[in-house]
Amino acid sequence: MPAEKLKYRDFFCIFLRTLLLQAVWNFKGMISAGIAFTLVPVVKRISSNRTEQAGILKRHLGFFNAHPYFASFAIGALARLEEGLAINKTGDAGQIEKFKVALIGPLGVAGDAYFWAIVKPASILAGSAGILVFNRMEYRLGSAVMMLVLYNIPHLYIRFTGLWKGYQSGYNTYKLLKKENYARVKSVYRILGAVMLGIVMVTVLNKNGSRDMGALLVFVLAITGSAFLRGKRVYMQPIVLLSMGLAAIIGLL
């Protein structure tokens, strides 16, 4: 069977496989086993020769790490480059490997700064604020659903469009990872997170500390103390223990 171009259903298969990208995360190759796993539909389409298929996948077992969602850009680009190499004989395996290694930094930086530091906290804070503000169970559960929606729209969008745009861009994929491309969404989520954290603080104070000086004192000291100690890079467990100890002392008084 001659080498063929990827079909739409191949992209869907790859997309589903990206959801398990980190299942075999390890200290040797990091997510490289996941990358090879996602590329199985690609090698099946571009080659019917077992030796060739295994050879391509083996090449992708070399060390690779990236943010798990943003890795889709690399997977899309690799699909395009392997397809080009098999069908049009453009490029070579060494060039593809160099390209992949060059993507590690940008993919990690873009994903970590975008998702872990901004979208995730903002979505969780929005859910937490809703749960704390409302008393009716329907609204509280609705807030939890809203949290999932707020997070998973950009999450699944990046996973899917990353794959597609990476495939369309090939070697130019790095251009898609420029900070400016995500600045607006990042800014919106950052504002959302800060506003929601403000709401959380006021809500907890209003519900617990407005009529009780002890509660007010515990809450304010726990916030300021934890923020200060975290700034000094103290681990979170001792910080929480200290806060609870403080609460017990004030409770005793």
Place this chain on the structure above:
Amino acid sequence: MDLFPLSLVGGLIALDTTAALQGLISQPLISGIILGWLAGDIALGLHMGVLMQLLWLNQLPVGAAKIPEGNLASIIAVILTARLSIFYENSQNILILTVVLYALLFSWLGTALTTSIRSGNARLFDIISRTLDKECIYVLSAVHMAALLLQFIIQTAVIFFAVLIGQMLLQKILVVVPAEWNNIARYAELAIIGSGVGLTLSLYKEKKDVLFLLIGAILGVLFFLVM
């Protein structure tokens, strides 16, 4: 629901942390709701979820960073509280305090568990590499499914035994704790949420964040004045 099926669901939810999907289902808020509902007290699950959620929020899983396993710890905490709360209705503050302490211990042990799983995955990685040399590409799918199954079994077992041991330990402690200590521990929840907020503030330390924190605070005040 009994402990074993709850642990199975907990083990399944815990897969979302790294191995599969990563869509926030394993976050304390969501796992608390699911496990609370299955344990027969959704309000308690929600309460524990929101209590534990902010504690781990500032821990960023960047690269190979070893961070506290807050999701697994919260799953254990929710199941443990759901199983013990009916026996200690008059000692809820002490119960929550001890459960959170126990969960903190497991968040630390969970980090070691994650490291062990990742080291175990290195062996699976070697299997993939060796089998690809024999031109069998199906090994990739098989090993991925095996890794998921293995993690599911390990996490389920950890949850099951952690809750079982915690239940025995906490029951022994709570029996000897004087009733008046419940009053002393009345601020424990506030300390936990306060700590969570304080830790989360480290993510919002730019100058412009302060303005939006204030806007949030004002919106919160307005909401309570209007409602």
